[in-house]
Amino acid sequence: RKEVEQDPGPFNVPEGATVAFNCTYSNSASQSFFWYRQDCRKEPKLLMSVYSSGNEDGRFTAQLNRASQYISLLIRDSKLSDSATYLCVVRVTGFQKLVFGTGTRLLVSP
Amino acid sequence: DGGITQSPKYLFRKEGQNVTLSCEQNLNHDAMYWYRQDPGQGLRLIYYSQIVNDFQKGDIAEGYSVSREKKESFPLTVTSAQKNPTAFYLCASSISRTGAKNIQYFGAGTRLSVL
Numbered sequence: 001r002k003e004v005e006q007d008p009g010p011f012n013v014p015e016g017a018t019v020a021f022n023c024t025y026s027n028s029a030s031q032s033f034f035w036y037r038q039d040c041r042k043e044p045k046l047l048m049s050v051y052s053s054g055n056e057d058g059r060f061t062a063q064l065n066r067a068s069q070y071i072s073l074l075i076r077d078s079k080l081s082d083s084a085t086y087l088c089v090v091r092v093t094g095f096q097k098l099v100f101g102t103g104t105r106l107l108v109s110p
Numbered sequence: 111d112g113g114i115t116q117s118p119k120y121l122f123r124k125e126g127q128n129v130t131l132s133c134e135q136n137l138n139h140d141a142m143y144w145y146r147q148d149p150g151q152g153l154r155l156i157y158y159s160q161i162v163n164d165f166q167k168g169d170i171a172e173g174y175s176v177s178r179e180k181k182e183s184f185p186l187t188v189t190s191a192q193k194n195p196t197a198f199y200l201c202a203s204s205i206s207r208t209g210a211k212n213i214q215y216f217g218a219g220t221r222l223s224v225l
Contacts (some may be wrong), residue, residue, distance in 0.1 A: 004152065034213070043200055043216035044153070087152070091212060098214060100145075100152035 004101040021104045023088030024070045032091040078108045114217035131186045131220045133201035142184035147198040
């Protein structure tokens, strides 16, 4: 089983739609959680950290469910510019290592 | 402009050749990392360094070597022992390697191909 699993997609949504991605992690010692965004042939960029109580940044909302070991990302009012691959990233306690998921691809169409 | 600079953007390697990828940061970050990304796979850690003159193997260090002689610089050499070097190589840095300061920021990457 992969340490971090994501649905690769693609998720095809129209502009203005709301879309949600989930990510599951296998190591219960995971300590910190992030969503990164990666555009085609570019480097990953930090989108947001994910906090236990959930957090929001504009149109983006991240949630963490430690009991079920998954995190989610909700994007409201999708824009064409949201088209990208979203990487779920987890840090494991002890090793202080970041583990990257393979990403979920989002395509927003006019 | 603060950031992480990787060069070159594209690199071609001949059979049996060693090549070196450059990574420089002016963020005053202590920790630096090298990752490899292949299509359909997540980023995989090659090497990391927490401080100058110290570095550790990641998950896929075979066929690679690094040095950390200066805080700002963490070059990666892809040796001829790396039989499948074609990939997108990403360098990252973070303030430190532990705790909340381990948010990693990436350079623009180097695409390595074999001739």
